[in-house]
Amino acid sequence: MDIIVFKLGGSILAKLPNSFFETLVKVKQDYKCQPVIVHGGGPEITEALNKWNVKSTFVNGLRVTTADVLHVAEMVLSGSLNKQIVANIQRAGGSGIGLSGVDGSLLTTKPLDSKLGFVGEVSSVNNNMLNMVINQDSIPVISPIGIDADGQKYNINADMAAAAIAIALKGKLAFISDVPGVMEEKSSGSYVYPELTKSKIKELIQIGVITGGMIPKVQSALSVLEAGVSEAVILNGCQPADVTQYIQGNPVGTKVVHEEAYYV
Structure with missing residues (x-):
């Protein structure tokens, strides 16, 4: 059975x-494809922080996470958003089971950078925990809060968490966006890149075609490939038919591929 990790951003x-x-x-039922969802929640966290007057700052696109920020982030991610997604799956006729990276030490974590506070990176994934959910014919829904051996919890960038889980499960990784892929505005109209390599991504970042939240997506896609995962793709979740087209092997979205694959 093919495993596809779907990363859903908060936006x-x-x-x-x-x-x-x-x-x-439907794709789980009809195509014997196992979805795994990893979700973020940046906008909702920001809204909650503002509501409770908790200050937060960013360094290189990552939220500096104090103990107070971590408390709010966990409440939003592992609480309301995670259960909202589970409810959506069950409303659609499926079975979803919500987990955070803390549950069963699903995401064992270490500090990413002391300047960022309680921001972590995944050091290991508990596959047994995920397989328990999958074997119950359910879709795991994972919030990116991890834990270390001493019980300290960490906020993890959702793109990075999704990449680590895809690597551990030897699955494909699909970043769900509200655009058809990596796009460039040209005189002839919007152009969607069907495939991108590491060198092309570097070029597009330098010239300002790939910006903002698309940067961690393509970087996480590259890290997955370098770790041996077969494929990463950016898909438009607002056009769900794109998901089906992708699973059927049709060209859709933007695939991130190895240099040698591109030139074959």
């Missing part, structure tokens, strides 16, 4: 139609 969650979750349930 896309509110935009996803019910048909997206219906599509995930």
